Amino acid sequence: MFEQLYNAIFIGSIYALFAVGFALVFSVLDILNLAHPTVFMLGAFAALFAIATLGLPWWLAVPIAFVATGLFGILLDRIAFAPLRRRGAPPLSAMISSLAVTLAVVRVVELRYGGDFITFPAGTVPSFLIHVGGATLEGVRLAIIGLSIALMLVLTYLVRGTALGREIRALAENPRAARILGIDVERAIAATFFISSGLGGLAGVLLAFAYNSLDSRMGLPLELRAFTVMVVGGMGSLPGAVIGAYLLGLGEVASLVYLPAELRDAFAFGLLFLVLIARPQGLLGQRPADRI
Amino acid sequence: MRYGAVEAVHGISFTAEAGAVTALIGANGAGKSSTLAAISGLVPATGHVAFEGRDLSGSAPHAIVRAGIVQVPEGREILARMSVEENLLLGLRGSRDAVHGAYERFPILAERRALAAGNLSGGEQQMLAIARALLARPRLLLLDEPSLGLAPKMVAAVFEILADLKRQGVTMLLVEQNALRALRLADRAYVLDLGRITMSGTGEALLHDEAVARTYLGG
């Protein structure tokens, strides 16, 4: 039981890191960034590259993957979203162009690493066990939980307590007002993508470390989950996404205990369905326009 | 300047003298807001904006604000879900001490500083919009119908603030439907009709012009 709870909090932390970036881009730009799962995968592969090819230790690979995916996010915006934004294209076109980037990037990764599961070179990924009472727990997961919570606090401070966060929130609430106020909108969007993608990539590295496994499609299962988490939490609400992520993690682990394993994915659908019926605006969502 | 196929303002040209108040008056849909939007870089326009010897044509809105042209837009565009203080900080350029100066000038904002700006009355929101623009240290302040939709007492209060700013030598370009008050305040005024300038002169001269009086002063 205790181990199940531990794993639920662990997977909830990964979902939270992933979903918070997804929700951030949605709240600022009103687009669903379908390349976010790709960024997640890229984070894991950036770490693999740093460790296996450059021979760097894991603790350097983590910040490297964060920065690399953050920069990739800025590039993604320049390629997939900025041109559409300039032309005032509808949000649907942004979904399609981000999907196109996803397909291209997955192909490129498969060219280099193939499409199968890979592991990190032996002994390069931290792994240790901790004993609490009668239970034996994977220590890395505890570190990941701690890091995720710390990052969520940093993100909260960034969004709520800094000038950049104020600009990002202004942009999310009223883009016209943001421009009139002299906010450098493109710079604020670039920062948004850096943060969003950096966190998404970090979630990828951390999950790959925890399972010592990565593959070019590892982000796909997160797509539906991020969407679920965002709807459950309230579209674009960051605290809502975090709460939704832990709820989903708990629910999934509980469903594994009490339901056949095949129903794990169905759980996300079920939760989504229930929330849409009972509270269409999500847990922390208010009016459709209420964000961050 | 145009919106898609609609050309809203055609080949107009005017000057806002440094240290003076320039008024732009005209009926609904004459193109006043469009003109200000073009100056602020909010809509693409083919014209030229020269400011203090710099060509700002085609610059991004934030570059134009940085150059010193700050707009108090029609409808105020305050950030309704953010606090009054956050709204002010968003306008602020330079030291945070200036916010205290704004609170001294607008005590009502100091009282409401922690409140979501959307909860302010229309008049208070207009004060907030003006205070926020002033914190950006404008060298040219664009005001788009600052008295629109306000109770008569608030209209008077807003024009008092503008008169105060004029005394301090703040350069202003004022767009108003309340032509009487605008012309009284203005050093120079232009009349905009269907996207063209049809008349110009000192505020005083237009105030006593018969055609202006008939059309815009309801006399």
Ligand SMILES: Nc1ncnc2c1ncn2[C@@H]1O[C@H](COP(=O)(O)OP(=O)(O)OP(=O)(O)O)[C@@H](O)[C@H]1O
């Ligand atoms: N976004 C837009 N798209 C298309 N046409 C527009 C747009 N905004 C304004 N217009 C048109 O451009 C013309 C000028 O509008 P503008 O808002 O500049 O007038 P205004 O003088 O500010 O009027 P008001 O006194 O009502 O504020 C009008 O015919 C208006 O219908």
Ligand SMILES: [Mg+2]
């Ligand atoms: Mg107007």
